[in-house]
Amino acid sequence: MAKIIDGKALASKIRQELKTEVDKLKTNGIKPGLAVILVGNNPASKVYVNAKGKACEEVGINSLQHNLPENVEQKELISLIQRLNNTPDVHGILVQLPLPAHIDEENVLEAISPYKDVDGFHPFNIGRLAIGKPALQPCTPFGIMKLLESEGLEISGKHAVVVGRSNIVGKPAAIMLLERHATVTICHSRTKNLSDVTRQADILIAAVGRPKMVKGDWIKKGAIVIDVGVNRLENGSLAGDVDFEEAKQIASAITPVPGGVGPMTIAMLLNNTIEAAKRQSSR
């Protein structure tokens, strides 16, 4: 039976450590600040934004929420970002995605100063990540790496298979695994014989958005399985991209949904905000 990797417990431990770090920064006159921009009334986005605000409060980060109406003009959103780029006590800027269809997400994300890009989505940071230079790293894959490290799981030389190639999870996760010397395969919707590929994985990352798609017989005996998926089922409960009940019989370690990757994503956002505050204060 697989070991359950407890992301909730690790995230809580990391928040404690970050709180100590924030206390130290405050004695030096630095109070890390995060601006969160929410456009419209998407209920899931509201839940995420509130959770981020609460986590900031817990560690002592000053969080400011900016709510803009659904029909806000792109130039108004960008001018808010530019104002925040020039506000010294705002060290991190996060625009909650998805944005309404009339707004070009790429233009908005690129308007954020790379030094305040605590989501790690700006091409400057993704580019630096890709060439192995220090950068603000996308929170979800960064959290996955912390989970693997905390379990003492060896990555070097392992075959890691990442299912999903989004810019926010799959691609950066693959880059981070490569940086840690895994042999990496990236799969997506056009991959042929997907289960034949996943069965080769020593480390399997599922970031697809399809409930319970990865079955027990897609997994190699003893593999480490990281389930990024958050899917709402018809009965209201949450399911990952992996069939947890089947997978835990085969894997050696697995993250649950909820309580695996999700809490780590928020912990890494706090980490990035503190990192950004430190870097901006020393520039």
Ligand code: NDP
């Ligand atoms: P996207 O929809 O952006 O990307 C999904 C990826 O899965 C795409 O690359 C797509 O391929 C691939 N895919 C879709 N269907 C299949 C299939 N049948 N077989 C193989 N590959 C397939 O999703 P995200 O990366 O943003 O998110 C993935 C999941 O992770 C979602 O459930 C999301 O809710 C969750 N998530 C969780 C977070 C957390 O903190 N826990 C944070 C972010 C996301 P193609 O590129 O070919 O279309």
